[in-house]
Amino acid sequence: MNYLLELDNVFKEYSNLIAVNQISFKVPPSCIFGLLGPNGAGKTSLIRIITGITRPDRGVVKFNVNSNNNSSLIGYMPEERGLYKKMNVGEQLVYLCRLKGLSRDQAHQSVQKWLDKFEIQSWWNKKVEELSKGMSQKVQFIATVAHNPKLIILDEPFSGLDPINTNLIKDVIHELKNSGASILFSTHRMEQVEEMCEEIVLINKGKNVLSGPVKEIRQSHRENLFKIETQNPIDIQENPEIQIIEQHENFITVRLREGQSSNEILNYLIMMGNPILAFNEVLPTFNDIFIKTVNSESHE
Amino acid sequence: MNKLGIVISKEYLTRVKNKKFIITTLLTPLGFLVFFIVIFLLMSNESDKQYSVYISDQSNTNINMPDDSKRFKFIKSTESLDSLKSKCKKGDADAILVLPNFRGPEVKNYTAYYHSDKTLDIEMEAKLSKYLETSLRQYKMQILSLDKDQIEKVDTKISIDPEPISDTSSNRTEYTSKIATLLGGAMGYIIVFIIFLYGAGVMRSVTEEKINRIVEVVISSVSSTELMLGKIIGVGLVGLTQILIWMVLIPVVYMIGISIVGINQNDLQNISANIPADQLSKAEEIQFVIQEMMNLNWYKILTVFIIYFLGGYFIYAAMFAAIGAAIGDDINDSQSLTMFVSIPILLGMYAMFSCIREPDSGLAFFGSIFPLWSPIVMPAMIPFDVPWWHLGLSIIILFAFAYFVIFIAGRIFRTGILMYGKKATAKELFKWMFSKQ
Structure with a gap:
């Protein structure tokens, strides 16, 4: 080029x-x-x-x-x-x-x-x-x-x-x-x-x-985070299948475990019967990347 | 047009088109005119009131009364001092001049007394002492039986005419050195004035651009040397323009002034016609001075003046530009740094004075060669016939030094102009001279 x-x-x-x-x-x-x-x-x-x-x-x-x-x-x-x-x-x-x-x-x-x-x-x-x-x-x-x-x-x-x-x-x-x-x-x-x-x-x-x-x-800075929006309030407890990062009434943010695929999480949630409205990957904002990179460089 | 040309034309045109420039350029000669008229009116304005001065003559010299004038009326009186004083108090008189006993021709100092509640002004004092001096002189001559003609024969008017020994020097008269002194001093002064006025203009222009921050945009387009030179040349051309306009306007305004206050050519001729026969030499003298001025080598003088004006302006304007770039965000910072410029200029002026007094002294020679001083000293020396080798040496050193100063100033300029915040110290300036870009 x-x-x-x-x-x-x-x-x-x-x-x-x-x-x-x-x-x-x-x-x-x-x-x-x-x-x-x-x-x-x-x-x-x-x-x-x-x-x-x-x-x-x-x-x-x-x-x-x-x-x-x-x-x-x-x-x-x-x-x-x-x-x-x-x-x-x-x-x-x-x-x-x-x-x-x-x-x-x-x-x-x-x-x-x-x-x-x-x-x-x-x-x-x-x-x-x-x-x-x-x-x-x-x-x-x-x-x-x-x-x-x-x-x-x-x-x-x-x-x-x-x-x-x-x-x-x-x-x-x-x-x-x-x-x-x-x-x-x-x-x-x-x-x-x-x-x-x-x-x-x-x-x-x-x-x-x-x-x-x-x-x-x-x-490349993705952290395998997914955000799920459901119709009804989510009632879910910490369990080995799923790692919850953030939980609100109708939203939750989860992180995939090593070797876990997004479909496995989705299947698990579907099985719970609560209608799912949205399922998105959360990519890090540039703000986060900026702060993280600069801080890690500064601490070196 | 190359970039230097574009910067020069911008610096020149924005200034020349500025209202402030137009107003100061036109108003300065008008200011002279007003000044001239006011001075003329003040001097020609005699107050309407006539002072009556009583003269109580106890000198026993049978002195004559002075002539009355518009302002003063003199009355000889034999009344006592007290009664004259009471006259003054009543307002019938303004002053009393008491002439005490004049003991005889051997008296060298004589004091007369002026009684008045009003101040003894300069004009009155001059008139009275002149009157007494002439009267008493006549009295002494009479007593000593001296003839007026004899006295005049005793006086000899002396003049010393300098003559060259070698053939190369031009012949001079006693007036040459007087004219040379005046002319030289005036040229030195003009150069100092121009350097300060327009050099400071360059500094202001640099500082404004730096404080504005536009300089960052500009020097991504032109080199810092081009920018600095463009400013120096542009502002210098503005100065030349202003001086040329004044050279035309001031004589015009002067003529207008003369016609307004009502002096015409005939009056001037009458004045010279009225010069008494025994003072005719004065008129001859004036003619002689004019003749002598015409004999000066004006081509050489003006060429030298312009060469040193250019050299001096470039040296000092470059120094001003570097200072402008070195100061911080506050334009008032410039004061302490401008002493780097003002001190050499002031010392140069002292050197100029001493060289006018003694053009052959060592200091005069040094001052005319030393490039920080030579722009001030050499124009002052040139009416005194400076040898060509001396002039050439001085000019070569002047321009070599100007080149050096522009080079150094350029280095300070390009670093300083991008530094924001506090002003630079002398140590930092020195470091910048040798820093890389």
Whole structure:
């Protein structure tokens, strides 16, 4: 497979700490890729290396795109947002696009297109200091994508957005993905990772501690838990056949024993005569996986 | 356009299009105009009231009365001091000048007494002492039977004309060094003023971007060196624009001012026509000064001025940019770090003063070579004929050093601009100079 971005053993050390320790991963084209990690894990250092703001001490960052200018391939929205407060929205978007290598006309057209898309054409002559936080967030998003980057790096893109604008940005992210761009998505909101990301890499203390496709990771962290919903209140006692993890009136969560299949449990419950409404496997949430992985790494 | 060009044009255009820039650029000459008019009005405004000054002459010199003017009226009186004082109290008089006995021509110091409840203002004091000085001089001449012509023959006006020994130096007159001193000092001052004004502008621009956090987006697109140079050049061009506008506007406004307050060319000519015959040399002197100024090598002076302006601006603006990048989230942090810039500039100004006084001294030579000072010292020295080798050496060192400072400042800049939180210490700045990217 031809990957868009490949990191190979990237290492970066500052005077008193190792910020990025031998990290390798590959981002495929047209993919929403999660870059996860607790605070201070080295995400920002890694992003700065990918964007070319700093250079790694060792290792390779490779873009598999024919371009003589890597900076034009990347759109970067840092977590700490920033725009020129005294400058017009339109002028500053054009300026930022031109720094990414677009001509003045191209930049003008693209910015116009994006302002139309978000239905904020009237903001062209507004100064950023006149905008609300959510409004400037949209401008910041346009500044990240208006030069048609191949790799879009978004650090906590939804912070400060209301649910309507969150959905709007989510839709746009999916559109960008469908048009061929890859999105490197850094966040602490694990429900968003489950919802949006196809692949992730989880780093802790500068090291890669977990990576791969989201579905596979959840599968591999399965704990053989099943949740059963019944019509009538369940009256069941602990017995050798069944290991109960959690019990409510109409719900129970059970764990399969070694060698036990889900059908055996289901049969046992059917035999009890209480009509079964639902039988689902409980996969661990990304929140659980995150906490478990980070904690076990930290205790090592 | 390459990225450096884009940064320069953005830095330049956002500033030049800013209302604040337009207002200060236009208002500064207008401020001069208002200042000029106010000063003129203050000086030409004589109060309507005429002061009556009684002169009680007990000097026995048969002194003449001073001439009356719009402001002062002088009345000779033989009344006693007490009765004159009561006149003052009643409001019939404003002041009494008592001239005590003048013992004779051998007297060197003489004190007259001015009785009044009102302050003795400078104009009045000057007028009275001038009047007494001339009157008593005449009296002494009379007593000593001295002829006015003889006295004038005794005085000799001295001038010392410097002449070069070697053929290469240009001929100078006594005025050359006076003009050189004034011109040199003025150029040194202008360079210091520009460095502080626009250098601080570069620092503010860097700090704003850092505090805004937009810098993180920008330096993922351009290198930190391009960003820093773009700012320095962009702000420098704004400075040049402002100076050029002022160079045109200030003379225009000055002419307008002259026409508003009502001095016309004829008046000026009348003033010079009214110069008394014995002071004609003054007019000649002015002409001579003008002649002398025309004789200066202006091409050389202005070229040198611009070269040192550029060198000095680059050195100090780069230092300001590094400081702007090194300070934390609070723009007020800059104060302690800016002393790295202000101290060399202030020392440079002292060096400039001493070099104007003594252009051949060792300190002057050192100051004109040492690149932190030479942008201030050399323009001040140039009207005093600096040899070409000296000038060349100084310029080479200046630009080599400017390159070095930009390099070092760039290293501090690229590390500092991404550091958030507290401001950097001098030790950290030093470490950043040698840190890897």
